Amino acid sequence: MARIKISELSEDDLPFLFDLWHTPEVMKYADEFPKLRGWSKTEKPEVAWNHYQTRRADLGKGYVQFILRTADDTRIGESFFAPLEEGYTFGKWRKPDGLVCLLGDIKLMPSFWRQGLGSEGMRLVVDWLFDHTPASLLIVPPHRKNPAAERVYEKAGFVLFPGMKSWYGHKVMELDRERYGARLSG
Numbered sequence: 001m002a003r004i005k006i007s008e009l010s011e012d013d014l015p016f017l018f019d020l021w022h023t024p025e026v027m028k029y030a031d032e033f034p035k036l037r038g039w040s041k042t043e044k045p046e047v048a049w050n051h052y053q054t055r056r057a058d059l060g061k062g063y064v065q066f067i068l069r070t071a072d073d074t075r076i077g078e079s080f081f082a083p084l085e086e087g088y089t090f091g092k093w094r095k096p097d098g099l100v101c102l103l104g105d106i107k108l109m110p111s112f113w114r115q116g117l118g119s120e121g122m123r124l125v126v127d128w129l130f131d132h133t134p135a136s137l138l139i140v141p142p143h144r145k146n147p148a149a150e151r152v153y154e155k156a157g158f159v160l161f162p163g164m165k166s167w168y169g170h171k172v173m174e175l176d177r178e179r180y181g182a183r184l185s186g
């Protein structure tokens with residue numbers, strides 16, 4: 001039986017998200033994509049919620065905030081993905097022209113680390129994204145000092161972008177729809 005479930009953000013999840021982003025161990029090698037997300041710096045749930053809905057209406061389902069829960073509904077983490085604009089670069093990585101490409105990550109509260117829950121959650125997120133969006137490519141930016149993140153992404157099918165060692169300490173990992181399909185059939 002699955003230990004984890006993912007659901008799209010509701011307004012009453014926002015205090016949990018703000019707590020997560022204020023947990024120093026969680027944010028040590030990560031940020032909350034303030035620019036891509038657009039509302040993480042507000043502390044007001046209603047402002048954040050309205051902003052999220054507006055962006056989602058503009059950008060479609062590829063702009064998505066997930067909450068991860070255990071089977072008994074305890075919130076344990078989040079994952080966020082958003083579409084990249086044409087010409088977007090991350091160091092030497094450049095968004096392929098004309099393809100829908102989503103950038104994101106996953107974060108769990110520290111008390112839930114090292115139990116395989118991040119790996120399980122990330123696989124659910126990847127399945128959802130390829131099922132519900134037209135994305136051709138997903139990318140994630142694990143910090144070079146964050147082997148747990150790199151391993152979680154690797155187990156979900158991501159591979160390192162070979163064209164760049166790191167940029168401001170972050171590597172880039174990619175998972176395209178074709179590789180994802182091969183994972184499912186293999």
Ligand SMILES: CC(C)(COP(=O)(O)OP(=O)(O)OC[C@H]1O[C@@H](n2cnc3c(N)ncnc32)[C@H](O)[C@@H]1OP(=O)(O)O)[C@@H](O)C(=O)NCCC(=O)NCCS
Pocket residue numbers: 025026027029030105106107108109112113114115116117118119120140141142143146147148149151152
């Ligand atoms: C990254 C994160 C989501 C991993 O979640 P998790 O539930 O602890 O990961 P898992 O238990 O599924 O472990 C995944 C793999 O990483 C390995 N791992 C876990 N912690 C590790 C560590 N500190 N050092 C090295 N490897 C580690 C595990 O052994 C496992 O590999 P295996 O299956 O080959 O044994 C969690 O550490 C986290 O929320 N970190 C803070 C936020 C963050 O940095 N997110 C990534 C942003 S890019």
